[in-house]
Amino acid sequence: MKPSEALKGKTHEIRQVIESYGFVDARIFGSVCRGEDAEASDIDLLSTSSIEMAGKISLFDILDLESALEELLGVAVDFNIDNDTPEHRNLQVSQQSRTHMTTNSTIPWAPVRSTLTEKFSFGDIKQIVGYGDIDMSLLAHLEQKQQNGATKSQLLSEIDKQVGRMDETRRGAFVSICCEEMMRRKDDVVAELERVLSRVGWKFSGTALIPVEIFDIAELASIPEQARADIQKASSRLRDGDLSGALSAACGALDTVTANIYDRYNLGDAGKASFQERAKRSVDALNVKNRLVQELVEIGWSEADYKPLAANIEGSLNQAAYVMQKLRSDMGDVHGTKPVITALVYDSIKWSALLLRALAL
Structure with missing residues (x-):
């Protein structure tokens, strides 16, 4: 069994095991993350x-x-500790890593801290964290003076100590309050917070921050192998704020698979067909609807039950292809000059994965 298959549906259990040993922020990297794992591969984990x-x-x-x-997984595991990993190796892992195996709903402190450092003065930082119910008496000795005064770094180190001692609920409330106060004081800080937090799975909905799990690495096992690199690329580009690039990669994943199906079933020149037509003809060529009906019949569904469901799923796949075609036409731009809506790009990655699963043999 491939490691990517062993991971499927077990993200929560893996996280629980890792956290029971005193680790946090588990990530997958290596061949599984690149979609290149084989039956002899192990799972590379970093925490x-x-x-x-x-x-x-x-x-x-x-x-x-x-x-x-x-x-738990039935495959070999190579577990690495972030704290003990050389800096050059950490960089390699960071570039490869695609999944944070966590369901933690707490806004992370580190990206918010970096924005505080860059955008706010020593005095502002003290005031902002004060709104978050931090123990200000432990910061009272830190003052800015012309000589022998405290630095921002020293102030934030003391704040870090208190944040580290907070439980998850209190830490989440503290960081959330800091974000709100930062945005209240400076309008331009919203863009910077979104930039740094999007890289660790958080997006703004209005002025509220919500966690976003773009793509579960375990889903890779259920989509055609030739599309895995592009779908991962789409997820990482969305995470890094390259919305047009994410949309192009999501569509590119389907281009690769449908071109292969066109060749295999002699459907003609895929390059002359529209995106929607390519998707529909590929779905028809693989008898996706009939395969679904057969599976439903095997589990006891009657014709009255499976017929409307199969028809609606077929229609949904066709509609998803149309929406992606339209988004690609009006929002996809390698130069990033066209206006793009984040929520629709996020949805396009999900629609792409849905279509790819339907086209998997």
Whole structure:
């Protein structure tokens, strides 16, 4: 079994095992993340030891954790600790990594902290964190003076200590309040917060921040192999704010698969067909509707039940292809000059994955 298949549906369980050993922020990298894993591949995982467990985790704990994960997944696991990884290796992993295996709904502190540092003065930072119910008495000795005064770095280090001791609920409330106060003070900070937070899975809905899980790495096993690189590229581009690039990659994933189907079934020149036509003819060539009907019949569905469902699913796939075709025409632009709506680009990646699963043999 390929590691990407072993991961399917087990993200929550994996996260629970990893956190039970004192680690947080688990990520997948390596061949699984690139869509290049084979049956002999292992799963490369990277995580960070929590503040409470830093320096307390032994090599035997790591080996025990790897064994627990291997028992859960049925494949080899190579577990790496972020804190102990050389800087050049961390960069490589960061560039490859596509999935944070977490359902944590707490806005992360680190990106917000970086925006505080860049956009606000020493005095502003003190005032902003004060709204978040932090213990200001522990910061009272830190003052800016012409000589021997405290620096921003020293102030934020003391704030970090308090944030690290907070439980998840209190930390989430604190960071959320800081974001609100930052946006109240400076209008231009919204764009910067969205830029840094989008990279770790958060987007603005109005003035509220919501967590966004763009694409679960486990879904890769259910889409055609030749489309995996493009669908991952679409997710990472959306995460990094390249909306036109994300839309182009999502459509490109379908282009690759439908071109292959056109060749295999002698459907003509795929380059002369519209995006919607290519998707529809590929769905028909693979008998997607009939395959669905057969599966429903096998589990006991009557014709009165499966007929309207199959017809609506067929129509939905055709509509999804039309919407993607329209978005590509009016929003897709390699130069990024056309106006783009984030929510529609996010949806296009989901629609692309839906169509790709239907076209998987």
